[in-house]
Amino acid sequence: MRKITTFIAVAALSFSSIGCDRFLDIQPEGKIIPVTAEDYRKVLTSAYAKYPLHRSLLALRTDETGIDENTSDFISYREIAMWKDSNNDQSTIEFPWVSFYSVVFYLNQIINEGSKTMADSPQKQQILAEAYALRAYVYFDMVNLYGKPYHAATASQDRGVPINLEIDLEQVLKPSSVQQVYDQVHADIEKADGLMTEQQQSGSINYRFSKVSLLAFKARAALYEGDWNKALGYSEQVLAVKGELSNLNTDGKAPNHYTSIESIMALDNPFNSAVQNISYASPELISKYNNAEDKRFKIYFEKNNNKYKIIKGGSSDYRVSFRTAELYFIKSEALVKLNRLSEAKDILLKFLKNRYSPAGYASVQNDISSMNVTEFMNFLMDERFREFALEGHRWFDLRRLDQKKIIHNINGQQYILLQNDVRYTIEFPKSAKKNNPFL
Template sequence: MKKISKYIVLFAAAIGMTGCNEFLDIKPEGKVIPETLEDFRAVLTTGYNAFPRHKSLASLRADELTLNEFDDQLVYYRDIYIWKDANPDPATTTFQWGQLYNTIFYTNVVINEASAKVPASAEKNQLIGEAHALRALTYFDLINLFGKPYNAATSGSDKGVPLALEVDLEQNFIPESVANVYNQILFDIDQAKNLLNQSTQATGLNYRFSKASIFALEARVRLYRNEWQKALDAANTALTYKSELADLNSAAVLPNKFNGVESVMALDDAFISTLKTASYASADLIGAFSQQNDLRFPLYFQASGSRFKFKKGGEQDQKCTFRTSELYLIKAEAQLRLDNVTEAKATVLPLLQKRYTPAGYTQLSTQVNNMSAQDFTNFLFEERRRELAVEGHRWFDLRRMNQKQIIHQIDGQDYTLIQNDPRYTLPYPRNAQLNNPNL
């Protein structure tokens, strides 16, 4: 009964915040019981809504942003920017550990309860498939924030994050190994692949998972596990559902919009407006672009004195979780890692043609075709950086690629994250540690 009571309190409080009280049925013994397909769809919608806007903070730790020292928001972001994880200022914004587990709670309700209560139908399969997919995505973000970077040789002993798979608030939440967390992610992906039956989602509902987006998620996960052939296979499958690329020569429109031709899934608000206001693009990021030939440059950035502010991000119409450009980049990287350099170049060239001026592309395509494997590797990683700027990828990419040294400057002082610094992995939040001595 104690377990049920805790379930009621959390579930009722969370659902109540969404105005879905009509789906609560408080029985005399205190049970909260969603019963119908519509009830459980409301539960999962709450889970999607609970998915936090956490990727901006990760970008702040990477090499994409420079904080504006004179912005009123500085106090909330300064200690994240300088990697001061021990004893940060109390005003510092915290990474959303609890909100991520809140999303997982809702997926668990759907996976564990709807399976037994809702009659068989294609709609039921779609719903439960989405719940597995959302749980997989959430654990992927958790493990890449709070767990060590994936290394096949050490993942069995590397510390990850707790796995909460039941609607049971009495269970002991003990961190699992990185390997176990990834195994759960892949299990959920497989379950979702078997259940999802909508090829794509209509614009406006494309915050939900589909067959296209579950294969996009698998491609990303396999890439991070260095499983190149499986990453290639998943990317190719995702591209059978959605493959169009935005042509910036035809229309100067940001390619990451939720209603754009590239959108595969649009759940993440990857660069929040307050941080957009409080930051500039780093000189390092600006230097990665050809200002003369790269058509993304005037779409992504706007001059502000001697520096550049972001035009990209910070708007509701720019929600983006997966898009086709990422799939082409994953495919090219997987081909490259499989020593299919010519194929990798052929994969990325159509993307480049739609991102550079005709003259710029003519010159660049010749350069790409003449690159050695190592030079093309470096180019491809930089192209990924350019294309996906402030979309929440860079910190995760740095963790899996080289964990390079980064220097941030504020108030005239340099702060350094050395190569392979332990701070490439976030500590568990202090309040979570206080509430759970197992962390």
């Protein structure tokens, strides 16, 4: 992954060396205006490079982690772990807002202006496709941070986030509804789908969208919307062309590593070194594993005195946005919801054979065989918790499922996120509300 990071950094730096702001400034005098596909590829590379690290911060809100009070950066993160989103201490790191819209600005420039100035070519198509896909991804992430979880009955009334499709930085926009944001996400995905030329990106540029990662994105969006037929269909399409699983009985590499056979797209850094250094695996997370038979345990965690350090992430080598395992879980969950329990069990067992020792797998297989729908669904969600620990999924899974009660102990005091707590929807950042009266 260091090669990918270096590539992004070098491209962004080379771009900024001629003046990133100059390149995108619409004032012509003394400015450089992107025109060619090569120009706009640099703009797009900068958009990818600026994608926020919000998933790392989310790990501190979940039941995956505890926060180490003895670290120098503790004060910057403690209020995130307290779910304190209003009246924050000035030292508290804010969840990203401006950085999301900064990425959108680059993408709008590509879509609105690049579509006119780039000469027709497969390169132009691919650049526009990625721009639409990444813009959809921005709004999908934002609405799932700052909007209520998707419910078809209320989505048109639930507040989402402002949608900006123009280059004008002076616009002051009102939030759109959750439904409107999802509609925009789907509209951009469809635009991307019609333009995309790359089936899958190669290792060094696998942070970019492709046909396969776009399908994986469609499957995830359908999962969050509870559209089980689409979730099933999209997951099956991905698995038909990218169904490989890492067998942890023979491969000791973490399946979320960017070079893993499972990697579909590696843009997000869901557990960066800053958050790794101030956190540890929660006792609840550790208790979910059979540490003798589950091959993930020693790859994910390392004993450190009486706690477990998380070694699954912490560097850019563990960038992951979509990987094959997720599609197995989406397919299995969709099959359960469509009353096809036997098939749901089969697809999960195919996956689990690659995660447990032979003895462990035999035991799990025996347990699953007698499970009813409720029991299997609970087991499936526990397996999802185990598999995707610290990959940025847990907060969103908690939101869309039972919004359980979580307790964090910090500085000798107990902080509680109640079941169905309003804080499962993150408040707009204070700085954003200061600059936009409509928020």
